[in-house]
Amino acid sequence: MLRKFSLLFILSFALLPSLFADSWAVGFNAGYVLNGVKASSGYREETSYDVFHGYGVSIPIQYYFTEDLGLETGLRLTERSYRYVHSFDGETILDIHEHNAYLEIPIMMIKSWNVNRFSFSFGLGGYLGLLVYKTEGGSFLTLSFNQDLDFITERYYTWKDIDTSDNLFEAGLSVKLSSTFEIVxxxxxxxxxxxxxxxxxxxxxxxxxxxxxxxxxxxxxLGVLYSFGGNQ
Amino acid sequence: MKKALIVIFCILLSSCEIQERIPPEEYIVDNTWSSVFDAYWHGMNDNYVFWSLDSPNREWDEIYDKYSPLFAELGEISEETREKGARYFYNIMKDLNDMHYMFYLSNGNYLIFWFYAITNRNLMELGYSEDEILKGFLYFDEFEKLSEDNNYGTSEMEREHIGNIMYFTFDLPVFENFVETSSDNNSTDKKINEYFDDYMAFSHTIEGQSTFALLGKTSDKIVYFGFNSFIFSDYYEYAQGQDEELKLWGEELMEILNKFNEWIVEDDIKGLIIDLRGNTGGLNSDIPLLWGRLSDESFVYMQERSKMGDSRLDYTSWIPIRFQPDENGLAMNKDVPIVVLTNRNSASNAEVTVMIMKALQEKGRNITIMGNTTAGANGYFIDNNDVYNSGLFTVEPYIEIYRTSTLQHVYKDGTMYEGIGISPDIEVPFNWEDFQKGEDARLEAAFNHIRI
Incomplete structure (x- = not known):
């Protein structure tokens, strides 16, 4: 039963494009991710969350039902980072940036507008992600001293273990705007x-x-897309 | 369709609920056990650092679910409900791993219950029942009885510390403020003369806190150094200060520290004994002052981490803590054997010292830890929970967490010793009867180990 169902599922995916396909595109893109967290630092004073830098790479796969309406999926790796800063009496105790990288599958509806060799598109959809690694860096005022009896601030960047407190899965909404130029x-x-x-x-x-x-x-x-199939 | 999408979008975004917290004192609404328990539970929830050991799942929530109705049943805090309320608190605290943990519960007029994790653990190990221990934490006279009891009163936890070692093993008058050196000593029948050709002894009490230190060198060039707490940095400050009397005491202890640092780098030294029995730790700034000349290279001996948010398991990564060698490049000969004496009350920075020794041992140094397992109180604590957003907290006038760790520590390889302690390489038993007679088996074993 399961085998039959799986076969039907695969066939439906294989047949759908041939029934409705206008065109396909596959590509690669890479870029910069500015991430922050929606969080509360509670009643703690001199504690704040801030945005931090990350990166994103992806292999987008687009399928257009019509000339200007399509679906986008693919596979992407997105490093979502944030900064945690805690000070005491004006002195920075912890200034830490944590980076959580997710392997994600997006699914989006895309609406495009074409002007000569340019096209502009708007996408709305969601994504599902799996946490694949964590890193952490920053400065940590340790409770150790040097021989002048000054506190030691340790600067570090390290892999962080994924443990039972981590949510391995992430899901969210995505909205995007893109502009495309046909080079050849x-x-x-x-x-x-x-x-x-x-x-x-x-x-x-x-x-x-x-x-x-x-x-x-x-x-x-920034990315590149190769289009094929359909009635181009 | 459009409307449906907007509704779905709003539902999804509103599901990201952000929990706003309030400080523990705001849970006190009246003079009931229930209020105090709420404040305690939330204060612990936000400040305690060892949740990775004590509530890796939902154990702390289960405590709330179990005890919240029980405390509610007790009603007002009163003499009639004192024992029951204290028993509930005792049951909640007795298995906590933080061995620095000290808790006081008051009704605003007098202390109604207190709890010392390390004392509780020591009494449990000696076979006392929970009822007996709880009584000791409820009534001072019951605690006095425990201290005088033949079992606890003769144990190493109660008796074996440098003050008693100076008194019983070396015949030094530790009950008064004194500084004595071998050149001051006209009496040849003191036992200290059997041990050392050259020595400096120090005993000073200030604001109820006694500091004992003994530095000695034998005729065959073995250096012995014992002290009861890491308080050298404070005396360093006294030595620089304006108070004439404190300045003198400060200079005397600094002379001992300087002499220790001189002796251990002498070419003809044959061994070093560091006596940490009953040493309860103290100032972190003492670590580079005391041990900087043990090695001329920097190395990682420990890792440290802090809370990084209000949830129980929000931690930073483990940060490596490095040994700080002497800034002048002076270091003792790597071949000189070292023995470190420990007992069940060697705590905090005494255990940090043992971690340094273990790390040196792994680098091939001839170092032996001898005596008994240490206390298992490795986390550093500081007296303000705003510094790292963790550690001790107070809810006036009821709760005072007088001591609890601010940061977690593990040995360099990630081994957590909190609540367990570090085992010695060679166990040597303690016997109070013999010890009182001046027969210090652990010290003898240390000398023999170096001499053989």
């Missing part, structure tokens, strides 16, 4: 800005009264 036939370059709004927290729910953090990202990327 079937090959376009594009610039894309995207906003991702996660509605799953960075942490697993492991306690009552938990302070959750949600990723909010702005992604700016």
């Amino acid at each position: 036939e079937d090959i376009d370059i594009f610039f894309e800005t995207r906003g991702d709004f996660s509605f799953t927290p960075i942490e697993r729910e492991y306690q009552e009264n938990q302070s959750f953090r949600y990723n909010l990202s702005a992604v700016f990327s």
